[in-house]
Amino acid sequence: MxxxxxxxxxxxxxxxxxxxxxxxxxxxxxxxxxxxxxxxxxxxxxxxxxxxxxxxxxxxxxxxxxxxxxxxxxxxxxxxxxxxxxxxxxxxxxxxxxxLDALGLAAGGGRVLAATDARRKEIYWAAYDGGARVTGPDVETPAVVAERVAGLGVTAAVGEGAHRYAGVLGLPVLDEPRxxxxxxxxxxxxxxxxAKAPGERLTPLYLRRPDAVAAAGRKPVLR
Structure with missing residues (x-):
């Protein structure tokens, strides 16, 4: 197919x-x-x-x-x-x-942190064991992520977010995939x-509101 x-x-x-x-x-x-x-x-x-x-x-x-x-x-x-x-x-x-699951799978065996750049000095992240997700996805600052994965037995990180904040995450970073x-x-x-399963609605994982949002309501006009 x-x-x-x-x-x-x-x-x-x-x-x-x-x-x-x-x-x-x-x-x-x-x-x-x-x-x-x-x-x-x-x-x-x-x-x-x-x-x-x-x-x-x-x-x-x-x-x-x-x-x-x-x-x-x-x-x-x-x-x-x-x-x-x-x-x-x-x-x-x-x-x-x-x-992130694709990054986690491609990273191979072991406990791995997959992270991409979320801008605003944050990363999108999830943790994997042998390619299977064990927690996440979420969006947080690298310092918070470092604290959260410390008790998960994560031994390496992968992804462009991991490269960008390697010093804060404190984990060895795999060269690929980014x-x-x-x-x-x-x-x-x-x-x-x-299996020719029914098609799915492609629902985006934004995890937070976009930078530009519609106004909550119209302001009254003063006369």
């Missing part, structure tokens, strides 16, 4: 094509560009590029897998809107995966894809 994978939960804009079968997952094409301010400009061309590289058309897709965050409001919304609109247009199922890998995202959804 041919699956499109997208993730825009971090500064990395990711698009990939994967073949999902009973024997496993095979990546056919992938693109990644890192630019925190250009998610909207980068994702559509990346999707077109992976389809072209694989010699496929949108109508050849059987499903779409999207990283649902956590991530900053604007960037995360780009990937999810793209995935949802394509799924609806093509009448194929969409499946969501926590983007961003949610497409292969791990689709692997986490492979069982649902193969």
């Amino acid at each position: 041919l699956v499109l994978v997208v993730d825009s939960s971090t500064p990395a804009v990711t698009a990939a094509l994967a073949e999902v079968a009973d024997r496993g997952v095979a990546m056919r094409a992938r693109r990644r560009a890192v630019d925190a301010k250009a998610h909207g400009e980068l994702l559509a061309p990346a999707v077109a590029a992976v389809l072209a590289e694989a010699g496929a058309e949108p109508r050849d897709l059987d499903a779409i897998v999207a990283g649902v965050g956590p991530g900053p409001f604007t960037g995360l919304r780009v990937g999810l809107v793209t995935a949802a609109s394509m799924g609806q247009t093509l009448d194929i199922p969409t499946y969501g995966v926590c983007s 961003y949610p890998p497409a292969a791990a995202l689709v692997e986490l959804a492979a069982e649902r894809v193969l």
Whole structure:
């Protein structure tokens, strides 16, 4: 089954094509560009590029897998809107995966902290044991996270947030992956894809309110 994978939960804009079968997952094409301010400009061309590289058309897709965050409001919304609109247009199922889970799975065995940059001097984080999440996701300052994982037996950290705040977290940081890998995202959804499970609503994990919010109400006009 041919699956499109997208993730825009971090500064990395990711698009990939994967073949999902009973024997496993095979990546056919992938693109990644890192630019925190250009998610909207980068994702559509990346999707077109992976389809072209694989010699496929949108109508050849059987499903779409999207990283649902956590991530900053604007960037995360780009990937999810793209995935949802394509799924609806093509009448194929969409499946969501926590983007931190992809980092945790790709990190391998042991107890690992996965962290991405949440801005405002905070990180999105979750802890994993052998790729399985044991706590999180949450958003907090690196100092608070360091205190929380101290009693969890975490021995290493992974992700761009871990690199950014390595000195505060006080953990060895793995060089890779820094961003949610497409292969791990689709692997986490492979069982649902193969079972042809009903498509899911792609609900974003914002974990906090966006920087810009609508006014609570109209101010009275004084005359």
